[in-house]
Amino acid sequence: MDITPTLMTQLEKQHVRFETIHHDSSISSLNTAHRAQIPASQLVKPVVLHDAQGYVMALVPSTRYVYISKLNDLMHRNLVLATEDELVGLFNDCETGAIPPIGQAYGMQTVIDCELECCNEIYIEAGNHEDVVHMSGNAFHKLMTDCAYEDIAIH
Secondary structure: OOOOHHHHHHHHHOOOOOEEEEOOOOOOHHHHHHHHOOOHHHEEEEEEEEEOOEEEEEEEEOOOEEOHHHHHHHHOOOOEEOOHHHHHHHOOOOOOOOOOOOHHHHOOEEEEEHHHHHOOEEEEEOOOOOEEEEEEHHHHHHHOOOOEEEOOEEO
């Protein structure tokens, strides 16, 4: 599988320059960083949450976790983690567990951890377990137009 159609559409629409890095199959974000030989702090990990108002995608470095209670306070919501079954339905052009961090392309509000704002290089899942997309930090910010940057991650 190559880059998912949804991600490719966003990259082309925003005229984002990128390269694809192929790696051995991986099972987690940190494993992906190791296998692709990229800095784990620059690999964006999407976490999908929901409540009665809908879905939200929180983006954090793969070395960190979403501080859900802080995100709830910031958004005045009661978000909980989405289930694997929900994710399969929401991201039907992706392999299970290999979600590209482009929530807005899937109709989700997206919040990005402030730590990612400082990265000169960014890596994201391509929608499968064997490829990542590499782009400049500026290109990533262009792709994430209209997304909020907040301090939402913990170690």
